[in-house]
Amino acid sequence: MDTPTICIIDESIKETKDIKTFIFNYDKKTNPGQFFMIWIPGVDEIPMSVSYIKEKKKGITFRSIGDATKALFKLDKDDQIGIRGPYGKGFDYTGTHLLFVGGGTGIAMIAPAIEHALKMKKKVTCVLGAKKMDELFFVERIKDMRATVCISTDDGSCGSKGYASDLASNIIETNDIDAIYTCGPEPMMRAVYENSKNIPFQASLERYMKCGVGICGQCCVGEGLRSCIDGPIFDRKTLQKIKDFGVWRRDASGKKIFI
Numbered sequence: 078m079d080t081p082t083i084c085i086i087d088e089s090i091k092e093t094k095d096i097k098t099f100i101f102n103y104d105k106k107t108n109p110g111q112f113f114m115i116w117i118p119g120v121d122e123i124p125m126s127v128s129y130i131k132e133k134k135k136g137i138t139f140r141s142i143g144d145a146t147k148a149l150f151k152l153d154k155d156d157q158i159g160i161r162g163p164y165g166k167g168f169d170y171t172g173t174h175l176l177f178v179g180g181g182t183g184i185a186m187i188a189p190a191i192e193h194a195l196k197m198k199k200k201v202t203c204v205l206g207a208k209k210m211d212e213l214f215f216v217e218r219i220k221d222m223r224a225t226v227c228i229s230t231d232d233g234s235c236g237s238k239g240y241a242s243d244l245a246s247n248i249i250e251t252n253d254i255d256a257i258y259t260c261g262p263e264p265m266m267r268a269v270y271e272n273s274k275n276i277p278f279q280a281s282l283e284r285y286m287k288c289g290v291g292i293c294g295q296c297c298v299g300e301g302l303r304s305c306i307d308g309p310i311f312d313r314k315t316l317q318k319i320k321d322f323g324v325w326r327r328d329a330s331g332k333k334i335f336i
């Protein structure tokens with residue numbers, strides 16, 4: 078297993094009141110959908126998807142919710158973090174008109190995937206969903222990439238009122254979508270999966286991860302798949318066999334927690 082590379086935070090961007098982006102020098106080749114294990118010295122090591130991909134720089138974008146992410150949130154430019162990875166499988170791109178659906182912090186990893194798809198000359202429509210307007214981030218970044226951006230908020234404070242999955246269903250009904258890519262709350266991803274007939278579909282499943290490299294088995298889904306190395310991106314065919322998708326996950330002790 079790799080040891081963490083100590084990286085200095087080069088740029089710290091406050092995206093919302095509890096979401097931050099850190100950019101750091103890290104030149105390992107990384108694909109959209111892959112993740113890093115982020116070591117916060119003295120606190121914990123946690124998985125985070127890549128949210129910025131440049132040749133020599135990478136970034137993560139995270140919400141402050143518990144011990145590790147609160148400690149991470151307190152760090153700033155010039156502080157140090159440890160990075161292992163990238164790990165896991167990234168997205169596969171197929172077809173010409175792609176729909177990306179990002180909900181909550183799931184928007185973070187959708188952004189570099191859109192960037193990549195546009196570089197491949199794909200037509201991109203994306204749905205960005207949040208509970209309310211002040212929880213949205215990366216909207217200008219994605220608009221500047223020239224993707225068609227559709228926004229939904231649960232309370233209607235920005236874009237369509239309602240769930241991102243409902244807005245995605247309308248787009249699927251009225252457009253010829255060739256493939257769907259999603260990351261966010263599992264009920265949202267499950268709803269998009271069910272409402273998208275047989276359109277090729279890929280989702281990022283976040284499971285409790287300890288090693289990140291397939292040794293500990295903590296992040297198992299379905300019949301013995303390890304989301305750290307077999308995922309975290311799974312396609313429709315695989316998801317059909319993962320009975321826990323949108324239903325339950327395991328906590329740090331291995332106990333089932335219903336979603």
Ligand SMILES: Cc1cc2nc3c(=O)[nH]c(=O)nc-3n(C[C@H](O)[C@H](O)[C@H](O)COP(=O)(O)OP(=O)(O)OC[C@H]3O[C@@H](n4cnc5c(N)ncnc54)[C@H](O)[C@@H]3O)c2cc1C
Binds near residue numbers: 125126139141145309
């Ligand atoms: C592949 C992957 C990519 C992720 N990418 C992002 C991202 O881009 N941005 C972001 O904000 N969050 C992301 N997460 C979630 C992030 O890892 C957790 O929110 C974080 O670990 C919470 O730790 P905590 O101590 O702050 O919170 P806690 O209070 O300990 O936990 C809060 C929630 O996070 C989950 N969690 C805690 N530790 C882990 C762990 N080691 N592995 C997985 N889940 C954990 C808990 O089960 C709980 O649901 C990702 C998770 C995975 C598996």
